[in-house]
């Protein structure tokens with residue numbers, strides 16, 4: 001079975017009140033958004049009538065800061081490169097499980113590089129925009 005995969009921000013999502021690219025019936029979504037954002041992300045997708053399987057980044061944006069009680073700091077590992085590594089690994093894991101991704105829709109050149117390194121057989125559809133007015137990388 002060959003399907004396509006879609007990033008969220010800059011592909012499906014361009015902010016409230018704007019429509020983006022929509023995945024097909026059996027396609028999947030692979031986002032760099034952390035798993036801790038699952039509830040809000042599912043809510044946003046469902047409000048657009050999108051119910052596709054959703055795979056989320058296992059890294060958190062914030063991690064505990066033990067210097068401060070109940071403190072948090074930015075996770076130095078979380079970022080665009082890590083998101084690309086995650087997506088490439090996810091695509092390869094799905095392939096090992098018999099789900100082949102034919103095309104991945106992505107807007108971030110940094111992530112595209114990481115996915116291409118790991119998944120040379122996947123065609124990347126690079127969505128380019130002329131500014132970051134609606135959504136940032």
Ligand SMILES: [Mg+2]
Nearest residue numbers: 007009010107
């Ligand atoms: Mg994106």
